[in-house]
Amino acid sequence: MTWIDFPFYSSITGFLWVLGLIFLVVSYKKQTLIKIAHLLFLLGWAMLITFVVKLWIELDRPPMRTLGETRLWYATFLPLIGFITYIRWKYKWFLAYSILMAAMFLAINYLNPETYSKTLMPALQSPWFIPHVLVYLFSYAVLAASSIVAIKGWYDSYKGNFNIETLKLADNLVYIGFAFLTLGLLFGALWAKEAWGHYWTWDPKEVWAFLTWMGYLIYIHYRHFHNHKTKQALTILALAFVVLLVCWFGVNYLPVANTSVHTYTN
Amino acid sequence: MNLFDKNMSENTIKFQRKLWENPWGYAESFFIGFGLMLTGFFLEVFAGSEHIVTVSYPYNIFILFGYILVLFVLYKKFADKQLIRWLTKVPASISSIVLITILVMFMGIIPQVPSTNNLINNLGLNRITTNWAFLLILFQFLTCLGLISIKRILQFKWSNFGFILNHVGLFLALTAGMLGTGDLQRLSINLYEEKPSWIATDAQNNQLELPFAFYLKDFVIEEYAPKLALIDNSTGSISQNKGNNLYLVEKDETYFFNNFEVTVEDYLPNAIRFGMRYEPVNEIGAPPAAFISVKNIENDSIQKGWISSGSFRYSYESLKINDAYSMVMTIPEAKKFSSDIDILTKEGERISTVLEVNKPFKFRGYKIYQLSYDDKMGKWSNLSVLELVKDPWLPLIYLGIFMMIAGAIYMFWMGNKITKNE
Numbered sequence: 001m002t003w004i005d006f007p008f009y010s011s012i013t014g015f016l017w018v019l020g021l022i023f024l025v026v027s028y029k030k031q032t033l034i035k036i037a038h039l040l041f042l043l044g045w046a047m048l049i050t051f052v053v054k055l056w057i058e059l060d061r062p063p064m065r066t067l068g069e070t071r072l073w074y075a076t077f078l079p080l081i082g083f084i085t086y087i088r089w090k091y092k093w094f095l096a097y098s099i100l101m102a103a104m105f106l107a108i109n110y111l112n113p114e115t116y117s118k119t120l121m122p123a124l125q126s127p128w129f130i131p132h133v134l135v136y137l138f139s140y141a142v143l144a145a146s147s148i149v150a151i152k153g154w155y156d157s158y159k160g161n162f163n164i165e166t167l168k169l170a171d172n173l174v175y176i177g178f179a180f181l182t183l184g185l186l187f188g189a190l191w192a193k194e195a196w197g198h199y200w201t202w203d204p205k206e207v208w209a210f211l212t213w214m215g216y217l218i219y220i221h222y223r224h225f226h227n228h229k230t231k232q233a234l235t236i237l238a239l240a241f242v243v244l245l246v247c248w249f250g251v252n253y254l255p256v257a258n259t260s261v262h263t264y265t266n
Numbered sequence: 267m268n269l270f271d272k273n274m275s276e277n278t279i280k281f282q283r284k285l286w287e288n289p290w291g292y293a294e295s296f297f298i299g300f301g302l303m304l305t306g307f308f309l310e311v312f313a314g315s316e317h318i319v320t321v322s323y324p325y326n327i328f329i330l331f332g333y334i335l336v337l338f339v340l341y342k343k344f345a346d347k348q349l350i351r352w353l354t355k356v357p358a359s360i361s362s363i364v365l366i367t368i369l370v371m372f373m374g375i376i377p378q379v380p381s382t383n384n385l386i387n388n389l390g391l392n393r394i395t396t397n398w399a400f401l402l403i404l405f406q407f408l409t410c411l412g413l414i415s416i417k418r419i420l421q422f423k424w425s426n427f428g429f430i431l432n433h434v435g436l437f438l439a440l441t442a443g444m445l446g447t448g449d450l451q452r453l454s455i456n457l458y459e460e461k462p463s464w465i466a467t468d469a470q471n472n473q474l475e476l477p478f479a480f481y482l483k484d485f486v487i488e489e490y491a492p493k494l495a496l497i498d499n500s501t502g503s504i505s506q507n508k509g510n511n512l513y514l515v516e517k518d519e520t521y522f523f524n525n526f527e528v529t530v531e532d533y534l535p536n537a538i539r540f541g542m543r544y545e546p547v548n549e550i551g552a553p554p555a556a557f558i559s560v561k562n563i564e565n566d567s568i569q570k571g572w573i574s575s576g577s578f579r580y581s582y583e584s585l586k587i588n589d590a591y592s593m594v595m596t597i598p599e600a601k602k603f604s605s606d607i608d609i610l611t612k613e614g615e616r617i618s619t620v621l622e623v624n625k626p627f628k629f630r631g632y633k634i635y636q637l638s639y640d641d642k643m644g645k646w647s648n649l650s651v652l653e654l655v656k657d658p659w660l661p662l663i664y665l666g667i668f669m670m671i672a673g674a675i676y677m678f679w680m681g682n683k684i685t686k687n688e
């Protein structure tokens with residue numbers, strides 16, 4: 001039971017991260033402080049990794065059998081993707097977002113100790129589980145951000161001071177988000193082949209994931225060739241996000257839900 | 267969306283253009299697309315989907331190479347023709363993507379099972395994947411994709427690298443996936459402990475003799491501990507935490523349910539009742555049981571008693587704690603199940619392996635999966651169901667998938683810089 005040590009490690013990690021986030025926010029005013037923020041994030045991360053390694057050694061198996069354990073992995077890998085994205089694209093808010101999400105997963109585990117032992121069905125016990133969920137988590141976050149940018153675009157053009165740079169930012173976010181969306185879809189396919197024998201079965205969640213993918217595909221193609229039709233582009237982006245929301249939350253309420261392997265209610 | 271919209275060049279001045287005037291734009295594209303869709307639905311109503319035959323080896327190979335060859339010739343020799351020009355332009359791609367999205371959206375809303383609604387049945391909206399309308403639009407989509415891929419490969423530039431990975435990857439994965447269904451074989455086979463089996467069943471319930479036999483030495487299920495739940499006596503449903511996050515039963519642990527403090531005083535993984543109490547036994551069908559004490563925090567009254575989740579052989583037992591509530595124990599969930607098998611070939615070989623969910627075994631072109639077991643019997647099941655999958659097109663599909671993964675990474679790294687610089 002090394003989960004007993006979890007409150008100790010996670011609170012140190014959480015403390016370092018929150019401190020790092022404060023430095024990150026202040027660094028918008030004072031550039032040099034970003035280094036301190038990075039250092040704090042990395043220290044917190046090292047603490048968390050120490051815990052994961054210890055847990056793995058004590059359990060003598062990869063900790064991937066319970067809900068609490070999968071949350072631990074999300075918290076471990078979110079900062080990594082956040083840092084890679086930050087190094088490449090320099091979006092500070094994105095780094096902050098990934099750290100915040102990771103901290104949230106730690107907090108959920110901290111507050112719900114019973115999930116340490118919440119069971120995971122055999123089909124979910126796969127090395128694909130974590131990457132599949134993680135890249136989706138990221139993709140949705142980035143695409144949601146692109147929608148926020150789109151709303152700003154609508155507002156600006158309503159006010160009559162629309163700037164094309166706004167749409168270019170949305171474009172870039174869609175590209176990044178779409179890349180992750182593609183990875184999530186394909187990782188899911190590869191996993192399904194290992195677990196259920198076939199890579200694509202038109203499961204309702206798959207159908208809506210595919211539709212989301214198609215929605216952003218339309219946006220990308222439209223934007224690539226109609227650089228100046230901003231209103232139409234913003235409309236497509238809004239519609240694509242609606243489809244994404246249906247895929248994320250709505251599928252369980254559709255008449256097709258009871259045939260899905262992605263619904264886990266008892 | 268402005269349908270009467272010119273194609274590529276946005277910077278040119280707007281001019282009025284008649285329908286079907288060169289070059290075709292969105293109006294013509296959607297016109298053609300809807301035409302294909304209507305033709306498809308017409309075919310559904312009057313011909314039905316039953317006539318669709320899946321092609322198998324070697325004809326699907328011929329079709330694949332024939333199709334690519336035709337696309338190549340079309341691009342090389344007929345690129346100046348209106349139709350081919352249109353197919354390699356964005357309006358044709360976007361219209362086909364939009365129409366596929368609409369058709370798949372039907373699939374996302376209407377359950378894909380036989381329906382009582384005549385309109386759904388006749389139009390085939392409950393069998394979209396084999397619907398003529400879907401197949402025709404998909405064919406147009408693939409033709410666009412194929413022609414564009416050929417175009418970019420022939421005009422290769424390094425800046426097109428990501429483009430080619432994404433487009434060729436998708437083309438390969440889709441065409442190989444569709445043409446491969448004719449050769450895809452999915453069989454299931456029931457194995458009983460200490461008996462050889464070689465008769466498998468396919469999706470149409472035909473019996474098939476395998477060229478090798480399975481011998482199930484042992485089928486093992488590891489289970490999680492059962493969970494404790496507080497249920498409402500009048501409805502019989504779980505009434506704490508909305509049914510989420512139940513507690514696993516563990517000896518000497520104390521849990522809180524609404525106003526009750528529940529302590530597990532004793533826990534026996536396999537036990538049956540002898541008179542007043544449960545005793546541990548080593549017997550088939552002996553369910554888990556626990557002795558719990560429940561303290562009502564409001565009035566400090568304490569109740570003690572045995573509860574058991576029951577099994578196919580013994581009935582369950584709950585503890586009624588007051589008029590409104592009882593404590594029960596859920597049936598344990600499987601943590602892991604595996605089959606220890608030998609594969610016996612006609613040549614007299616004997617290959618031993620252990621199958622587990624998420625850990626299939628490759629043998630002579632088949633992938634062998636642990637599928638299920640007799641869930642009524644739970645961990646005492648001596649039946650193990652395996653699935654055998656033969657998918658000779660998989661390498662080609664995976665090639666497509668991995669090209670797309672590489673394309674996605676490229677896309678993440680490059681962002682939309684390419685458009686920016688233009």
